[in-house]
Amino acid sequence: MRKEEKPKIDARLLELLACPLTKGPLVWDEEKSELYSRLAKLAYPVRDGIPVMLPSEARTVDPDAEPARSARSRRE
Incomplete structure (x- = not known):
């Protein structure tokens, strides 16, 4: 993979x-x-x-700054 390519x-x-933790759906944020x-x-x-998928590796997200829903997100 080239450096400028982001994982998909x-x-x-x-x-x-x-x-x-919640067993709820996830949204893919390609930018981050x-x-x-x-x-x-x-x-x-x-x-x-x-x-x-380890809670200890996850970062807390400000609810006001949540990522936009991408085309590759799971339906809720």
Whole structure:
């Protein structure tokens, strides 16, 4: 993968993944390479195309600054 390329999440994988805390849906934020849980207000990093679904690795997201829903998001 070239440096300027950002990791992508397969749409089928996104349909299978859920927030480990709330078991709710996740939204893919391609710009930040994160999976965002609206219910938990946490953003889980994606490193080298692999989602890191550990709450200890997630960052807290300000509810007012939540990512826009992308085309590759899971339906709620």
